[in-house]
Amino acid sequence: MAALEINNETVRLHGPLLRRAGAIAASLFNGDAIDFRDFADRTPLRPRTRCVRLSRGPAPALAREGASLTSMTYADPVSETALAMLLAASAGPEDPIAADPESLSVFALAERLAVSDIPVLINGPTGTGKEVLSRFIHTRSNRRDQPFIAVNCAAMPETMLEAMLFGHQKGAFTGATAASEGFMRAADGGTLLLDEIAELPLSLQAKLLRALQEQEVVPIGSTRAIKVDVRVIACANRDLPTEVAQGRFRADLFYRLNVFPLELRPLRERPDDIAPLAFAMALRHARAIGGSEAVPCLTEGALAMLRLHSWPGNVRELENVVRRAMLLAHGNARIAPEHIVFDSPARLVAVPVIGGLDLPFAAPVEAGDGDRKLSSIVQHSEARAIVETLEACGGNRLRAARELGISERTLRYRLASMREAGIEIGRAAPAPSAMGGGR
DSSP: OOOOOOOHHHHHHHHHHHHHHHHHHHHHSOGGGEEEEETTOOSOOOTTOEEEEEEEOSSOEEEEOSSSEEEEEESOTTSHHHHHHHHHHHOOTTOOOOOSHHHHHHHHHHHHHHTSOOOEEEEOOTTSOHHHHHHHHHHTSTTTTSOEEEEETTTSOHHHHHHHHHOBOTTSSTTOOSOBOHHHHHTTTSEEEEETGGGSOHHHHHHHHHHHHHTEEOOBTOOSOEEOOOEEEEEESSOHHHHHHTTSSOHHHHHHHTTEEEEOOOGGGOGGGHHHHHHHHHHHHHHHHHSSSEEOEEOHHHHHHHHHSOOTTHHHHHHHHHHHHHHHTTTOSEEOGGGOOOSSOEEEEEEEOGGGOEEEEEEEOOSSTTOOOHHHHHHHHHHHHHHHHHHHTTTOHHHHHHHHTSOHHHHHHHHHHHHHTTOOOSSOOOOHHHHTOOO
């Protein structure tokens, strides 16, 4: 992948931020397609590039200036907001957006896999970006100039699935008024993504296995096999070994697909991805929602609220929340905490908890007596669990993280997010070295 090229004047003026973002951008995006420059630099833009014009100012600001130009103002080059804004502004329409070490390690591994033709099985909950990762593998492979065909196995009628995958001859069945090549032949020379592969009927799994083994398909109504050259990526949101054990998925097909498994974790376990994804979604929907090229920027308080949420709907839920916030903030330059409304509406209120500490937890906006909103309960319970576990562990963050089943880094991140959202946690929880709890 081509490295980013940045002129010396831009580096002099914006070096601290560009050094932070440059390594991430170079690993995720095509460096030839990005042009970072100072706002005052008005030299002609390079063809077929995305340009980001940078300036320093008292408050963050983002604005689209056409399809390939974004202007960005940032206040603090070491802030999470500045990094998130720059990554979002740099990304192309189909580029992955990530900043969390967990995600970056997956994309680094995926880039190494891309140069081969071995099948890849991507596991992860719905809405975590499995198709984005699949496209990343395709665009980094030698097949990048050939078709990328995505098939959702759960979205097609079972009676039509075989014909849609393998094709059919004219007159092969009622309604077949014309021949169809099918998805596998359409992907010839390129990549075929089989999303939600666990939904594939057992009767069709054997035919798919043969097609993958022999790299050939037999259209319905034909007796002649047709050779295809397809690299297969399969995605599953259910545990396929469990499906195999329970007889719902063929073991031989599983082992055929599971040559190299990748896993995308839920969004709540990738907290550093939240801010850049949120800014990318704001950029994507600014014109449709606000009717303007100006993009409302998320404040630190709003970002803290996003980091504290458990995200049961993952990235798709985040997109809903950002679009909702943009509507509520219509006419404002900032998306503030009061504009953040989760799928179960909640607000921050003061709730007394253990040890005489006052913690403002998320509490439900009452729709009626006794109504309890799930997101409020989750946020309340998570913050309470963190504080109670820290108390029980004498403030030792390493022990508390182990008790909570998360990494110490994730615990530190959650504590910082609670403080940024105005949640006072009482006495600071010392690091293990301060407590004598060495690693």
